[in-house]
Amino acid sequence: MKNKKVQLILMLIAIIQAATVFFANAQITKIPHGILVKAGGKQIGLTTANDAAFCLSLNDSIALSAIKSVFIDNSNKAAAQFTVISAAPSYGIKTPYGKLMINTGTGTWSLYDAAGRVLIPDGAYSTNGNTVQITYSTKGMLYGSGNRTSKELEKNESASTVWNGAADIPYFWNSLGYSAFGVSANDDKPTTWNRAKGKTDLTWKFTGKEANLYLWPAKTIYDGASGYVKLTGRPKLPPRWAFGYLQSQWGWADSTYVANVATKFRTHTLPVDAFIFDFEWYTTTPDYSLGRDGKVGFTDFTFNPKVFPSPARQIADLKSQGIKFIGIRKPRLGSTTLLDTARKNGWLISPKTDNRDLNYSNSGLRKWYDEKNRPLIKAGVDAWWDDEGESYYTCYYWWNTAQYDLLASARPNYRHFTLNRAFSPGTQRLGYCTWSGDIPSTWPSLAEVPMDLLNFSLAGMYYGSCDIGGFQGTPTKEMLVRWFQAGVFLPIMRSHSNIGTTARFPYLWGTDGEAAMRKALDLRYQLLPYIYSLGHEAYTTGAPIMRPLVMEFPADTTVANMRDEWLVGKGLLAAPVLNEGGKRTIYLPNDTWFNYYTGEVIRGPKTISVDKALDEIPVYVRAGTILPIGPVVQYSEQTSATPLEIHIYPGKNGTFKMVEDDGVSYNYTKGNTRTTTYSWNDATKTLSWKVSGAYAGKNVYKSIKAVLGKAEKTALVGNTGSLVFK
Structure with missing residues (x-):
């Protein structure tokens, strides 16, 4: 019995030693999703929030408590594998998507991407009364906080308030390659952020004595959106x-x-x-x-x-x-x-x-x-x-x-x-x-x-x-x-x-x-x-339906703040007339574009002027786009025996996943869909398709008419198939 007690004591000592490492100015404790660090008299958490984001947490109390926020999707149980980095006075966690570090001597924290590139070098934090502030310097263009503070796409602040047709949220994507999202202890007093115009110093303000700043490396706006929905929840489809x-x-x-x-x-x-x-x-x-x-x-x-x-x-x-x-x-x-x-x-x-x-x-x-x-x-x-x-x-x-x-x-x-x-x-x-x-x-x-x-x-x-x-x-x-x-x-x-x-x-x-x-x-x-x-x-991915051109053409400064034309998906460019008289100019970025109605080919980048009759809409389609076009119906649930048209816009290879389901239930969340992946091989002029998924309702399309310019070919869909245009 005595030996067993000794073994138990030794085991407990080993567990404690494995979990906590003491240094002169810091204490590091490993917890299920990261580490706790004592630095500058504060308790700092460096954790993984899911399989794509980090969370920098601040709390003045001895034990770091979790902020309960309705903003966060608690159903996402995915967790990233991480390793603890211990190189006194710097400590942190490393994941497949990057690392989050803190210097316990200076209190400075930093964010890195998977390649080791520093994204935020000089993060700091402070408490002032009943407010926590997190600050750092950052360049780059900021997108994503809403339309309450500004209707510009590029942002310098978020008031994080709601109003008649307007809302700001405590989020942005930075063109340097990361996204950030702040959560305060009280969801009805949400976090705000501000970067003075023309400056680099950015400040997050959290009402209360707790703060969670979620950070994730994101090379593109698409990556930022993907991380955002992993954190706050996937957008469920309306009927x-x-x-x-x-x-x-x-x-x-x-x-x-x-x-x-x-x-x-x-x-x-x-x-x-x-x-x-x-x-x-x-x-x-x-x-x-x-x-x-x-x-x-x-x-x-x-x-x-x-x-x-x-x-x-x-x-x-x-x-x-x-x-x-x-x-x-x-x-x-x-x-x-x-x-x-x-x-x-x-x-x-x-x-x-x-x-x-x-x-x-x-x-x-x-x-x-x-x-x-x-x-x-x-x-x-x-x-x-x-x-x-x-x-x-x-x-x-x-x-x-x-x-x-x-x-x-x-x-x-x-x-x-x-x-x-x-x-x-x-x-x-x-x-x-x-x-x-x-x-x-x-x-x-x-x-x-x-x-x-x-x-x-x-x-x-x-x-x-x-x-x-x-x-x-x-x-x-x-x-x-x-x-x-x-x-x-x-x-x-x-x-x-x-x-x-x-x-x-x-x-x-x-x-x-x-x-x-x-x-x-x-x-x-x-x-x-x-x-x-x-x-x-x-x-599935977090990519929005209605997209600013900057999402597809991030290097084109002309579209950095363009808001009078937009993409639907990646391939359909809408430039409707928004002014009296029917005339407007349209900018087509660096690609090949087709006039949806006439088939005219336009090489971008180019600015064109149009003069449209009352019933005409300027619409353009990008090369490599596969566009499914349904029959004219009087309501969405009306079925038709008319084949689905698959319009092909050549010049590049392309793919499109067309998804069908019952349209009213949540069965799609359980995989009950029918996905037809259409692929276009521009070199061989071949349209091929492959069907996956078990959904087989009466509303699925059973036949197609493929359209390439003035050429048309018909086929039954089946499970796989192809059509060659010569």
Whole structure:
């Protein structure tokens, strides 16, 4: 027994010695994902966050505690292998993607890539009252924090706040080759960063006494995005119908009006996938004039009988025509009775003030909210439009969490989709869209749409949208047509209008206006196989659907801040007319480009001038692109026996993965998809394909028509195949 006790003591001593190494000025402790270091009187953590990022953690307390943040995707359990570097006074961890080091004598920390190249040489940290600051010098261009502080693509700061159609997040990618993301102890007081214009000193500010700065080497914006979604969550796909056209307005008068609009869309062959209803679907009067106590009899969770006297039957009738139901939700209550309940339970953000906004982070409130909304889901509501939820930074996250959980319970395995007026990190993992707010019906406002949405893409909001036509005011016919044309190339295509203005129904805008908008809608639906596949690419890799040209041409200084033209995927360049008169200049970077409509070949880099008729859209396709083009349908779930067209743009080899699935469930997350990888060999003029995946629903394409210039060839898809153009 005595020998066993001695052996046990010796074993414990060995474990302690292996875990902790004492030096004159530092103590290094190995923990599961890295090391703890005592330096400068502070506890510093150098850890791996997943299989692509480091985390530099600061805490004044003796034991480093983990910050619990909804920004971080805790479902990603991937962990990088690491080794501890011990070369007094420098210590750190090394992984396959780089190393993070700290000098315990000076407190200076540094970041390196896998090749040993220093990315951040002189990191420092300090505590000032209830704020932690992390500073270092860095050159390079910074992208990715959102559109709240600036609509420029290149950034010098992030306020990390939300507003009407705007959001900043504590993230950026640096063209020197790394990304950074900051997390404070309180998600509603998020981290901010700032680098004075023309300077190199960059400062992160963390409210509270704890700080997590996530860092990962990233040579390209694509690498930065990949690391971002590994850390904060993959962007789940909305249902496929949400990629079609969504028609919204404030002012659906009554049930007859709704039915007549649906009939008009179908008889005028105007594709549409959803109607979006404002206040009028659930209440007769907006709640803006209500005071602290609301109004007796105000309806928050029922259908307005004037517009929906028989909601389940009416919604079913719309769905039989391929039209889904999306209803607006506000973050507050209007009913006196319900407000009394909320105040009694402490469910309001500010129970003692006039504010009527709900605190969705409260689990009790979310359960109650579930009970109130469940009958609406059962009646057929497909998705929500969440408006005016900028009262606190994580409002939309918790609000969507309540709706996501409700849908999962009431309609299991049906994809969550919402339209929201702002976003915060992590909301993308819920199947989430952000629109650019209550914008005016003006040409400058149209020009700002791609500015906002490209910034959304760079900030991890993969499904951006806008009020096509503008919300405030009535656009001219020309303006609305051009807005529709730009909307074709946005991740989500949705129009909207204020009450009292002319609805953005194409058939209300004259024969020529309607024809031009129909042409734009037809193109959107033809591009659905391509755009929807890009949604799958976003989920898999983090690459956004709507991309600034700088992502593909990082060395071209002309496109470093270009926001009036953009790429959809890698190969389709959209340069819609964003100004009155039909004229604009277009820059085509260093590559070979094809005019989508005429096939004209243009060698870049080149700036061209165009003058487009009302129904013409400037669109160009990059050499090496394989572009799947579907038939014109009236709604996304409408099947067609027409072969899928595979348009080939020669000059380089190319590949494209077209993904098909059931369009409504989460089975794609479990691999239930059908992926057809199309490959073009430019030397042999051969298109080949290979099919993988088990999905075999009725909506999959069984035949193709390959198009190379004026040459066409048809084939059955099968599991593999090829076509040779001579």
